[in-house]
């Protein structure tokens with residue numbers, strides 16, 4: 001695992017060897033504002049999945065952003081009770097490091113956990129940065145956690161987060177305002193879909209009523225109330241995720257998403273491989289270009305284009 005985390009010599013060979021053993025795990029991305037209760041819910045999800053005998057992988061994207069500095073310690077404590085369970089694998093990932101590499105690193109770790117035989121892999125990421133949101137694109141299902149009483153702020157999260165949600169959990173439903181948050185979310189979603197009566201008239205946590213989706217209809221993200229600290233509504237979240245998984249497995253929409261996931265993954269790996277190879281091949285030419293840049297004899301745009309032409313023509 002260290003080899004992968006630190007990208008030590010040979011890590012690509014390891015991943016390549018693992019590839020045939022991967023592809024079976026179901027990946028759930030869990031995102032939402034800082035403090036929404038992601039880790040608490042993840043802890044409960046682990047508990048529920050373990051109770052049904054599933055092997056669980058967890059990737060906590062280490063929030064080193066100024067918003068949430070040091071929160072990973074809290075995450076560790078929250079999930080601590082699962083650390084000794086040999087069927088739970090918990091890894092954390094730093095958000096800062098190589099450029100745009102977070103999703104790539106997460107992808108690598110997902111591959112490893114998948115090959116280890118994890119049935120479910122939960123990826124917790126704070127839904128604040130683009131980089132973090134990218135990670136959820138690797139998940140089959142994205143669970144967005146919203147605390148109650150967001151009021152107008154729901155409009156604020158709308159832009160980035162609403163589009164990526166496959167399932168909503170209105171967590172901390174023991175607090176005031178959960179019902180209106182559920183209503184707001186549903187209303188927002190019904191702008192693009194037919195209005196349904198999901199959860200209307202039900203106030204207890206987890207009392208989500210399955211919306212009957214007819215064949216051919218697009219997926220409509222269910223909104224589920226949870227009280228993660230009391231394990232309420234968590235089984236409903238799992239049920240909703242399973243439904244979404246089935247939806248993906250049986251629809252054209254699911255096929256399209258699988259294709260786009262595979263495309264993105266291949267391209268990310270290709271870009272990395274290309275860059276590594278090209279930078280080492282063009283080392284001398286790059287040094288020369290740098291000198292010319294500094295002396296302002298050749299601009300970096302022209303030098304770069306020149307180097308790429310040289311590389312493609314096999315001149316280096």
Ligand SMILES: Nc1nc2c(ncn2[C@@H]2O[C@H](COP(=O)(O)OP(=O)(O)OP(=O)(O)O)[C@@H](O)[C@H]2O)c(=O)[nH]1
Nearest residue numbers: 033034035036037038039040071171172227228229
């Ligand atoms: N009342 C109430 N509190 C909750 C619930 N779920 C979580 N909390 C509390 O909310 C706080 C934040 O929970 P976390 O699970 O750490 O939230 P998080 O989204 O992982 O936070 P970051 O990782 O820092 O973004 C903790 O004090 C939890 O105990 C809930 O259902 N009800």
Ligand SMILES: [Mg+2]
Nearest residue numbers: 038039071075
């Ligand atoms: Mg957390």
